[in-house]
Amino acid sequence: MTTTIGLPEPPAPGATALPPGTFAGVAVVITGGGTGLGRAIATEFARLGADIVLGSRKDEHLEAGRAAMEELGARVLAVNCDIRDPEQIAGLFTAAQEEFGLPGVLVNNAAANFPVPAEEMSPNAWRTVVDITLNGTFFCAREFARRHLAAGTPGSVINIGASYAWTGGPGFAHSAAAKAGVKNMVETLAVEWSPYGIQVNGLVPGMFPHEDQTADIKGNLARSSDKDATQPALRVGRLRELGWAATFLASPYARFISGHTLVVDGANWQRRSLTNPAVVTVRDQMGRGPFNP
Numbered sequence: 001m002t003t004t005i006g007l008p009e010p011p012a013p014g015a016t017a018l019p020p021g022t023f024a025g026v027a028v029v030i031t032g033g034g035t036g037l038g039r040a041i042a043t044e045f046a047r048l049g050a051d052i053v054l055g056s057r058k059d060e061h062l063e064a065g066r067a068a069m070e071e072l073g074a075r076v077l078a079v080n081c082d083i084r085d086p087e088q089i090a091g092l093f094t095a096a097q098e099e100f101g102l103p104g105v106l107v108n109n110a111a112a113n114f115p116v117p118a119e120e121m122s123p124n125a126w127r128t129v130v131d132i133t134l135n136g137t138f139f140c141a142r143e144f145a146r147r148h149l150a151a152g153t154p155g156s157v158i159n160i161g162a163s164y165a166w167t168g169g170p171g172f173a174h175s176a177a178a179k180a181g182v183k184n185m186v187e188t189l190a191v192e193w194s195p196y197g198i199q200v201n202g203l204v205p206g207m208f209p210h211e212d213q214t215a216d217i218k219g220n221l222a223r224s225s226d227k228d229a230t231q232p233a234l235r236v237g238r239l240r241e242l243g244w245a246a247t248f249l250a251s252p253y254a255r256f257i258s259g260h261t262l263v264v265d266g267a268n269w270q271r272r273s274l275t276n277p278a279v280v281t282v283r284d285q286m287g288r289g290p291f292n293p
């Protein structure tokens with residue numbers, strides 16, 4: 001019998017691969033950084049000495065993020081901001097610049113998503129997810145770059161993506177299309193802005209369950225009872241593993257990496273079976289009855 005052991009566990013929470021103080025004096029903007037994966041990324045930057053700027057729509061999310069960052073001893077600014085609105089984004093960067101100086105890192109983490117069969121998706125549902133996930137990401141990157149170009153300073157942008165940018169995402173047509181745009185944007189902007197010292201990279205999380213996941217996404221995940229067993233790694237991701245990847249990409253040790261999208265998912269997105277499992281429609285997976293327009 002061959003023993004399956006899965007991918008080993010990472011170092012304990014609180015460990016860092018980068019030298020302490022790597023981001024001392026650097027302000028890092030993390031959109032959607034008050035919850036879930038954004039907060040996990042903010043946590044690792046804070047541990048390495050960064051000043052943290054959180055931007056999102058809901059004050060309760062911002063306050064949760066602020067408390068977590070302050071507990072780590074980081075300086076933090078939390079700004080109410082809807083990334084669909086370029087003026088609110090400009091306001092966020094102005095507030096950050098006044099508090100900490102021009103942010104050196106932008107993590108475009110905020111996104112929107114819910115599972116829905118494509119034939120049932122309303123035009124406004126499509127527009128909302130694309131507007132937040134794709135347009136909002138571009139507007140934030142644009143604001144960051146314009147300020148750095150004007151100042152003649154370098155910077156680093158990390159766009160959080162999803163692996164269905166490559167594969168398609170049945171049940172998530174809006175989000176998958178938007179994330180494909182986000183990945184493509186990484187490749188374009190990296191070339192446009194490298195001459196000005198701005199790196200642009202993508203970071204794709206695999207399965208990282210967390211308590212802030214929306215009820216819709218949690219409901220979808222709940223359909224697989226043993227989440228570890230669904231992964232080639234035989235385990236899900238630990239939140240700090242994503243944070244470490246983000247801090248590496250934005251660090252001085254990754255200065256020649258730009259236009260790259262790093263997938264942190266234990267090879268899950270490359271899974272294929274020797275024998276195809278039977279096709280189950282998105283409607284059946286979601287327990288929907290027949291389509292009734």
Ligand SMILES: CCCCCCC/C=C/C(=O)SCCNC(=O)CCNC(=O)[C@H](O)C(C)(C)COP(=O)(O)OP(=O)(O)OC[C@H]1O[C@@H](n2cnc3c(N)ncnc32)[C@H](O)[C@@H]1OP(=O)(O)O
Pocket residue numbers: 111112113114115116121122123124125126128129162175214216217220221
């Ligand atoms: C199981 C595997 C999961 C893999 C996923 C992997 C990759 C990606 C993951 C993620 O992106 S996770 C991030 C998820 N987090 C969020 O989405 C947080 C923010 N989300 C929200 O604020 C809302 O959910 C929102 C709907 C996206 C936006 O809120 P807003 O207030 O701006 O919009 P609404 O006016 O409420 O709705 C707009 C539009 O959308 C329709 N709609 C909303 N929810 C659903 C739904 N569950 N199913 C179908 N349609 C939905 C809503 O009805 C509106 O349309 P109209 O009724 O006006 O036509």
Ligand SMILES: NC(=O)C1=CN([C@@H]2O[C@H](COP(=O)(O)OP(=O)(O)OC[C@H]3O[C@@H](n4cnc5c(N)ncnc54)[C@H](OP(=O)(O)O)[C@@H]3O)[C@@H](O)[C@H]2O)C=CC1
Pocket residue numbers: 031032033034035036037038055056057058059061062081082083084108109110111112113132136160161162163204205206207208209212213214
């Ligand atoms: N969880 C997972 O397994 C995976 C996640 N991802 C990606 O990781 C990132 C984080 O996801 P996750 O932490 O799970 O999700 P969450 O729902 O916890 O986080 C989404 C964040 O985005 C913010 N946000 C949403 N809309 C807006 C808006 N219009 N303006 C400003 N902020 C907004 C929300 O804050 P507020 O409500 O306060 O505005 C929230 O903090 C996303 O890009 C997602 O696509 C990718 C693959 C898998």
